[in-house]
Amino acid sequence: xxxxxxxxxxxxxxxxxxxxxxxxxxxxxxxxxxxxxxxxxxxxxxxxxxxxxxxxxxxxxxxxxxxxxxxxxxxxxxxxxxxxxxxxxxxxxxxxxxxxxxxxxxxxxxxxxxxxxxxxxxxxxxxxxxxxxxxxxxxxxxxxxxxxxxxxxxxxxxxxxxxxxxxxxxxxxxxxxxxxxxxxxxxxxxxxxxxxxxxxxxxxxxxxxxxxxxxxxxxxxxxxxxxxxxxxxxxxxxxxxxxxxxxxxxxxxxxxxxxxxxxxxxxxxxxxxxxxxxxxxxxxxx
Amino acid sequence: xxxxxxxxxxxxxxxxxxxxxxxxxxxxxxxxxxxxxxxxxxxxxxxxxxxxxxxxxxxxxxxxxxxxxxxxxxxxxxxxxxxxxxxxxxxxxxxxxxxxxxxxxxxxxxxxxxxxxxxxxxxxxxxxxxxxxxxxxxxxxxxxxxxxx
Amino acid sequence: xxxxxxxxxxxxxxxxxxxxxxxxxxxxxxxxxxxxxxxxxxxxxxxxxxxxxxxxxxxxxxxxxxxxxxxxxxxxxxxxxxxxxxxxxxxxxxxxxxxxxxxxxxxxxxxxxxxxxxxxxxxxxxxxxxxxxxxxxxxxxxxxxxxxxxxxxxxxxxxxxxxxxxxxxxxxxxxxxxxxxxxxxxxxxxxxxxxxxxxxxxxxxxxxxxxxxxxxxxxxxxxxxxxxxxxxxxxxxxxxxxxxxxxxxxxxxxxxxxxxxxxxxxxxxxxxxxxxxxxxxxxxxxxxxxxxxxxxxxxxxxxxxxxxxxxxxxxxxxxxxxxxxxxxxxxxxxxxxxxxxxxxxxxxxxxxxxxxxxxxxxxxxxxxxxxxxxx
Numbered sequence: 001x002x003x004x005x006x007x008x009x010x011x012x013x014x015x016x017x018x019x020x021x022x023x024x025x026x027x028x029x030x031x032x033x034x035x036x037x038x039x040x041x042x043x044x045x046x047x048x049x050x051x052x053x054x055x056x057x058x059x060x061x062x063x064x065x066x067x068x069x070x071x072x073x074x075x076x077x078x079x080x081x082x083x084x085x086x087x088x089x090x091x092x093x094x095x096x097x098x099x100x101x102x103x104x105x106x107x108x109x110x111x112x113x114x115x116x117x118x119x120x121x122x123x124x125x126x127x128x129x130x131x132x133x134x135x136x137x138x139x140x141x142x143x144x145x146x147x148x149x150x151x152x153x154x155x156x157x158x159x160x161x162x163x164x165x166x167x168x169x170x171x172x173x174x175x176x177x178x179x180x181x182x183x184x185x186x187x188x189x190x191x192x193x194x195x196x197x198x199x200x201x202x203x204x205x206x207x208x209x210x211x212x213x214x215x216x217x218x219x220x221x222x223x224x225x226x227x228x229x230x231x232x233x234x235x236x237x238x239x240x241x242x243x244x245x246x247x248x249x250x251x252x253x254x255x256x257x258x259x260x261x262x263x264x265x266x267x268x269x270x271x272x273x274x275x276x277x278x279x280x281x282x283x284x285x286x
Numbered sequence: 287x288x289x290x291x292x293x294x295x296x297x298x299x300x301x302x303x304x305x306x307x308x309x310x311x312x313x314x315x316x317x318x319x320x321x322x323x324x325x326x327x328x329x330x331x332x333x334x335x336x337x338x339x340x341x342x343x344x345x346x347x348x349x350x351x352x353x354x355x356x357x358x359x360x361x362x363x364x365x366x367x368x369x370x371x372x373x374x375x376x377x378x379x380x381x382x383x384x385x386x387x388x389x390x391x392x393x394x395x396x397x398x399x400x401x402x403x404x405x406x407x408x409x410x411x412x413x414x415x416x417x418x419x420x421x422x423x424x425x426x427x428x429x430x431x432x433x434x435x
Numbered sequence: 436x437x438x439x440x441x442x443x444x445x446x447x448x449x450x451x452x453x454x455x456x457x458x459x460x461x462x463x464x465x466x467x468x469x470x471x472x473x474x475x476x477x478x479x480x481x482x483x484x485x486x487x488x489x490x491x492x493x494x495x496x497x498x499x500x501x502x503x504x505x506x507x508x509x510x511x512x513x514x515x516x517x518x519x520x521x522x523x524x525x526x527x528x529x530x531x532x533x534x535x536x537x538x539x540x541x542x543x544x545x546x547x548x549x550x551x552x553x554x555x556x557x558x559x560x561x562x563x564x565x566x567x568x569x570x571x572x573x574x575x576x577x578x579x580x581x582x583x584x585x586x587x588x589x590x591x592x593x594x595x596x597x598x599x600x601x602x603x604x605x606x607x608x609x610x611x612x613x614x615x616x617x618x619x620x621x622x623x624x625x626x627x628x629x630x631x632x633x634x635x636x637x638x639x640x641x642x643x644x645x646x647x648x649x650x651x652x653x654x655x656x657x658x659x660x661x662x663x664x665x666x667x668x669x670x671x672x673x674x675x676x677x678x679x680x681x682x683x684x685x686x687x688x689x690x691x692x693x694x695x696x697x698x699x700x701x702x703x704x705x706x707x708x709x710x711x712x713x714x715x716x717x718x719x720x721x722x723x724x725x726x727x728x729x730x731x732x733x734x735x736x737x738x739x740x741x742x743x744x745x746x747x748x749x750x751x752x753x754x755x756x757x758x759x760x761x762x763x764x765x766x767x768x769x770x771x772x773x774x775x776x777x778x779x780x781x782x783x784x785x786x787x788x789x790x791x792x793x794x795x796x797x798x799x800x801x802x803x804x805x806x807x808x809x810x
Contacts, residue, residue, distance in 0.1 A: 061601070063626060064540030101550040101628065101638045139643075152488060155640055158325070160332045165486050177487030180618040180642035187622050188642045204602050206622075261547075264624035265601045295563045295579070297571075367802040406551070407558060412509045414562055420516040421509075425502055425564060427723030429515040430523035430530075430705065 025274035026051045026251060028077035028084060029282025036215045037078065037085035040226035045087050047282040048076035053253055055268035060123055061203050068268035069257035073108070077251075077275065078282050084243050085216075085230035086110050088253065095220040096258025097142040100155060104258040108218075109135035110229050112241040112275075114199065116249040122271040124200045132241050133198045133206060134214040134229045138258065140194040141218045149189040194218065195229050199239050203265070211237065245279040287338040287394055291405070294414045301391075308334065309341020323399070345389040439593060442680035442694075443704040443730070444528035449535065451542060451598045457612035459676035461590050461650050462689050462711040463664065464699040466756065468718055468740065469671040472498045472560065472583040476663035476672075480587075483662045484649070489641030492553045495648035496663045498585040502724065504559030507552035507634050511703065514632040515727070517544055521705050525731030532707025533595060533632060543595045545630040553637075575719060582717040585671070587663060588635040588648035589702060589710030590614045596647070599630035611676065612711065613650035621645055632706045658777055659760050670757025675764065677711065688752045688766045688775070696749055698736050700729035715740060747771075750788055759784035 031037070031044040053073045057066050074089040088108050096106045112132045113120050120129025143149045152159050166174035175182040181189070186196065186208035197214035200206040213235065218227035233243040243249070250272035256262040288306065296302055310318075313328030314335035321327065326335040335341075361374040395401055403409075404416075411418025423429060438447045439454030480496035497506045505511060514533075521530025536544040563581040571579065590607075594614050597605040604620040605627055607613070616627070616636065621644035627636045628645055636647040651661035659665070660674040675689040683694035692699045692713070699713035716725050718737050725733040743750050751773030755763055761783045763775035768788070775784040798805055 059540065062540065062542050063599070063601070066540060099623070099643050100640050101553075101625065102547055103550070149641070152491065152641065158327075159491060160334065161491055164488055166488075174487075177484075177490075178642070179487060179489070179639055179646055180621065180644040183619045185619050185621065185642065185644055188644065206602070264622065264626065293562065294565065295561060295567055295581075297567050297569045362804075367799060367804040367806075369804055407508060407555065410509065412503070412505070412512065413559075414503055414564070420512055424512045424515060424727070425724065427721075427725070427727035429518070429520055430727045431520050432523055432723075432726060434524045 023273050024051050025276050026077050027276045027278055028079050029278045031078045031080050031282050033080045034082050036083045036230045038215055038217045040087055040219055040228045044078055047284050048078045049284050050074045050076045053270045055270050058267050058269050063265050065266035069260040070255045070268050073253055083230050084233050085228050087228050089226045091224050092257055093223050094259035097138045099139045104261055104263045105137055105139040106258045107137050107256040108227050109133050109254045111252045114241050122252045124203045126202050130199055130201045135196045136194055136216050136218055136227050136229055140191045144194055243277055245277050247277045249275050251275040306336050306342040308336040310335045310337045310339050346387045441709050443701050443709050445526045448532050448707050450593045457609050460612035460711055462677040463674045464692055464713045465585055466671045466715045469669045470583040474498055475666050475668050479662040479666035489639035493637045494556055496587045498583050500560045500581050501584045503562040506556045507548045510634045542599045543630045547629040576721045577719045580720050589712045590650055592709035595630040595708055596627035596636050599626040613652050616647050658762050660762050665760040673756045675762050686765045688755055688763055692752050697732050698739050700732055704730040754786050758786045
C-alpha cells in the first residue's frame with residue numbers, strides 16, 4: 001500500500017512536471033499561524049504547490065509591449081484563516097531598484113476580483129467590474145530595506161545643491177517646492193509597505209486606496225525574484241475582495257522587468273487563473 | 287590650469303576664456319591633490335573650482351594700475367561733478383577684477399578621465415568639427431524639403 | 436482616430452482625442468533678434484518653481500544656443516532624424532506629423548533620452564557654425580552664425596504628452612489652454628517624457644513622477660504675465676492669449692502678430708502638435724535652417740521685421756513687449772503711442788513708439804562743471 005502511494009505520488013509529480021495546456025488552478029491551502037505572511041523564505045511555503053502561469057505581452061491598449069522579458073511566473077498561495085498570501089517567483093537577470101529617468105524598477109502585481117460573482121475583465125477590470133490590484137515594487141522594497149529613499153547625493157555622488165527651500169522655509173511655505181510629495185502622491189516615497197493596495201475598473205483608472213492593507217516582501221537572489229504579497233481575507237472594506245475558505249475564485253498577475261524598460265502598460269500580464277481557497281491544510285503533492 | 291574645449295568662434299590658433307569666476311582656492315587645490323578623481327572640489331564646503339590651479343586673474347594684470355601723472359592728473363571727484371586734480375580713489379587705488387589681457391597657453395595633458403576617451407557629446411557627433419551625418423543634415427536645414435522657392 | 440484641424444499645418448490631422456479649442460489659448464511670442472541669453476528668465480523660473488529636491492537639473496525655461504546647443508542633448512536633431520525628411524512647402528503641410536509616424540503599438544513617435552543627456556544644460560553656448568577665418572566681416576546673413584533660442588513648454592493645442600499618458604494624468608485647461616500634469620495622478624511611467632518632441636516634461640527622481648512648466652497659471656489667472664516674460668531684461672517676450680485661428684482679433688496683440696501679420700512663427704510645426712510659442716526669426720541666419728525650425732513664412736517674417744518702422748501698428752505691437760507685467764488682451768496705436776488694455780478694456784500701459792530724447796546743456800551752471808563723457 002505504502003509503495004503504491006509513493007508510486008502514485010511520484011507519478012503525480014511527473015505529471016505536473018510536464019507542461020499542461022489547461023491552466024492549473026492555484027490552490028491556497030491552510031497553514032498554521034496568524035497575521036500577515038510576508039517572508040518568501042518562510043517554511044509555510046514548503047507545502048504550497050507552485051503553479052506555472054504563462055505571461056502574455058500587453059497588446060490590448062496603447063502603448064503595447066510585444067516583447068516583454070518575463071514569460072512565466074511560478075505562483076504559490078497559502079492562507080492562515082486571517083491573511084492570504086501569494087508567493088511569486090520569476091527569473092530576472094538584473095535586480096532593478098533604481099528609479100531615474102532611464103531606469104525602471106522591477107514590479108509584480110496580483111489582481112483579485114472584488115465581487116467574483118460577476119467576473120470582471122482580467123484587464124484591470126471594467127466599469128462595474130472592480131478589481132483589487134496589489135502591486136509590489138522593487139524600488140519601495142529597497143527604500144524599506146535601506147531605511148530611506150535614495151537622496152540626490154546617493155543617486156549622483158558629485159551633485160551639489162547649496163540648500164533647498166525646506167531647509168530654510170517652514171513646512172507649509174516649502175510645500176509648493178515638494179511637487180508630488182507635497183500632495184502626498186502615493187507612489188512617490190515614504191511607504192510603510194512595499195506593496196500598493198489599489199483598485200481599478202478598467203485600464204487607466206487605477207487608484208491607490210486611501211486605506212492600505214496589503215503587505216509583502218521581495219528578495220532577489222541568483223537571477224530570480226521571490227516576492228510575497230499578502231492581504232487580510234475579510235474586512236469591512238466594501239472595496240476589498242472577500243476571501244473565504246471553501247470559495248473558488250480567480251486571480252491574475254502582471255509583471256514588469258525594469259531592465260527591459262517595462263512600466264505601466266508596457267508589461268506582461270496573465271488572464272484569470274482559477275484560485276481555490278481550500279479549508280484543508282496545504283499539501284505540496286496533491 | 288583649466289580645461290579647454292574646441293570653440294569655433296575664433297580663428298584657428300586663437301581662443302578665449304571668459305566668465306570663469308570660480309578660481310582655485312586653497313581648499314579646492316587640496317581637493318584636487320587628494321581626491322581619487324582629482325576634482326578641484328573643496329571637501330568641506332563642496333565648492334567646485336573651474337581651475338586646478340590659479341584662476342582667470344592669473345592671466346590678467348595685477349590689480350595695481352599703472353596710473354600716470356599722479357600729481358597733475360585732472361580727474362572728476364568720485365560721486366560728484368567736481369573737477370579736481372591729483373589723487374582720486376577711482377584712479378589711483380587698487381580696484382577689483384582686472385579682466386582682460388592676451389596670454390599664450392600650452393597644452394598640459396589630454397582631456398577625459400585618465401586622459402582617455404572623447405567627451406560624450408563629441409563621441410555622439412553633436413559637436414562642431416565632429417558632427418555625425420544627422421547633425422550635418424540638421425545644420426543645413428536638410429530635414430525639410432522645399433520644392434517651391 | 437479622431438481628426439482635428441491644425442491651423443499651422445493648414446489641414447486636418449489625426450489625434451487620439453477629439454479637438455476642442457480652449458476659450459482662449461495661452462501663448463507667448465519671442466523676438467529672437469533681441470535675446471542675449473542672459474538666462475534671467477531661466478533663473479526666474481527656477482527660483483519660482485524648480486528649487487526643490489529632484490528639480491536640480493530641471494529647467495522648465497531654458498535658453499539654448501542654436502545650432503550646437505540643446506537641452507537635453509540633441510533633442511531636436513534626434514526627433515527630426517526619427518521623423519525623416521518632410522516636405523515643407525506651404526501653405527498646407529504635406530508631410531507626416533509625429534502622430535502619423537507613430538510606430539505600431541505607440542501613440543506617437545518619440546524617444547526617451549538618457550538621464551545623462553540632461554547633464555549639460557548650456558552645452559554649445561555661443562558656438563557658431565563653420566570655421567572663423569581671419570579677416571572675416573559681417574554679412575547678412577552671417578557666414579558664421581548662431582542665435583539663442585529661449586524655450587518653455589509650448590502648451591500645445593495637440594499636446595503629445597497629453598496624448599501619450601495612459602492614465603490621462605495630463606490635461607489641457609478649457610479656460611486658457613494651459614497644459615498641466617496632475618501631481619497626484621501621475622505614476623511616473625514617463626510616457627509623456629518620451630512623447631514630447633521638445634522634451635519639456637521632466638522626471639523628478641525624488642518624487643518619482645514627472646513635472647512640467649505650468650504656464651505660471653497662478654499669475655496668468657490674475658492677469659499677470661509669466662515669470663519668464665516679466666523678468667526678461669531685453670523685453671524680448673510677450674505672453675497673452677490667442678483667440679480662434681479662423682477669427683483672429685486685430686486688436687489682440689498676439690492674434691495680430693501671429694495670425695494676421697505672421698511675424699511670429701511656431702516652433703517645429705511639422706511635428707503636428709500646434710505649439711503655442713511663436714518666434715520672430717533671427718534676421719542674420721541663413722533661411723534653410725530657419726525653415727526647418729519655423730516652417731514656411733520665414734523670409735516674409737524677416738522682411739517684415741526689417742521694415743517694421745514703416746508700419747506703426749506692427750511697431751506698436753512690438754513695443755508692448757516688456758512694457759507691463761499685466762497681460763494685454765487688446766492694444767491700440769494712436770498718435771505715436773501704443774496703449775495696452777486688460778480683459779475689461781481698461782488701459783494698463785501706454786508707451787511712446789519713439790523714445791523721447793532729452794538734450795542737456797554742455798555746461799552745468801549749478802555745479803560749475805562741464806558735462807563730459809566720464810566713463
